[in-house]
Amino acid sequence: MSKYFTSIDKDCKIDVQMVNKNTVLEFLNRLGFKNEESLVYTTLVANGPLTALRLARETGINRTKIYRLVEILAKRGVVEEVVEEHQRLARAVGPHKLELLLKEREANAKLMREVFPEVTQFITTSTSASDPQTKVLFYRGQEGIKQQVWNTLSAKKECVGYTYRVLSEITGLKFAIQWKEEFIRRNLFFRDIISDEHLASEKRAPKEYLAGWPKARFKSRYLPSRVLNVNHQIDIYNDVVSFYNWYEGEVFGVEIYNQKISHLQKQMFEIIWKQAKEIEF
Numbered sequence: 569m570s571k572y573f574t575s576i577d578k579d580c581k582i583d584v585q586m587v588n589k590n591t592v593l594e595f596l597n598r599l600g601f602k603n604e605e606s607l608v609y610t611t612l613v614a615n616g617p618l619t620a621l622r623l624a625r626e627t628g629i630n631r632t633k634i635y636r637l638v639e640i641l642a643k644r645g646v647v648e649e650v651v652e653e654h655q656r657l658a659r660a661v662g663p664h665k666l667e668l669l670l671k672e673r674e675a676n677a678k679l680m681r682e683v684f685p686e687v688t689q690f691i692t693t694s695t696s697a698s699d700p701q702t703k704v705l706f707y708r709g710q711e712g713i714k715q716q717v718w719n720t721l722s723a724k725k726e727c728v729g730y731t732y733r734v735l736s737e738i739t740g741l742k743f744a745i746q747w748k749e750e751f752i753r754r755n756l757f758f759r760d761i762i763s764d765e766h767l768a769s770e771k772r773a774p775k776e777y778l779a780g781w782p783k784a785r786f787k788s789r790y791l792p793s794r795v796l797n798v799n800h801q802i803d804i805y806n807d808v809v810s811f812y813n814w815y816e817g818e819v820f821g822v823e824i825y826n827q828k829i830s831h832l833q834k835q836m837f838e839i840i841w842k843q844a845k846e847i848e849f
Contacts (some may be wrong), residue, residue, distance in 0.1 A: 589610055612647060616752060730800075734777060758785065804834055808823055809833050
């Protein structure tokens with residue numbers, strides 16, 4: 569077998585060099601490089617120092633644009649210009665500079681996370697001052713439901729409600745785990761009432777989803793469907809009542825922002841909560 573190939577099965581082969589290059593291109597794009605900048609850098613890595621003309625031929629980018637891209641990459645510190653035998657060449661700098669850029673990006677992300685609560689408070693306060701007391705927001709599709717679910721993270725302390733099925737079933741596993749981790753990080757609490765549909769959904773849920781739910785922060789109580797048939801999701805927090813539906817292809821949600829409505833829903837929840845049976849999540 570050629571050293572440039574790896575076998576997935578007897579009928580499928582993948583070029584290892586191409587896989588590695590695609591991985592590097594994706595990494596650079598996530599680091600903030602534009603597609604053509606990433607292409608120039610990886611071409612220099614693969615071929616060594618190149619003239620602008622040769623670089624243009626290898627990448628398919630016109631030479632005028634190559635000069636500009638090399639200048640941009642030089643300012644980033646990942647490419648340097650050298651002179652060899654009266655020729656000006658562009659050469660890729662080693663991975664240490666990429667590591668520095670990565671650390672800068674991580675530091676920026678950390679800072680943004682630290683100041684985000686202040687940003688949220690500013691936007692919420694400003695919005696509350698300009699918005700009427702009551703508003704209704706509609707959402708459609710999986711992305712809409714994800715937004716509704718993420719909005720519950722703005723709960724002041726606790727979110728309560730009625731859980732239809734496990735969250736990963738509608739949002740996907742990755743998002744559901746991210747939401748759970750963020751909910752825990754914000755020191756929030758969740759109480760919900762479930763029925764038979766949820767128990768059936770739990771049996772289908774991935775093990776990764778079911779693991780890591782702190783009992784102190786997530787408490788569930790059960791009522792059989794003959795007593796209370798929970799056939800859609802309802803979350804209640806702050807002055808918000810959030811309804812979700814994902815049944816037989818219908819995926820939509822509604823958020824109602826109203827103090828009186830949320831207060832009544834919370835009262836009704838507490839009455840039903842007392843009747844429900846304690847159950848470990």
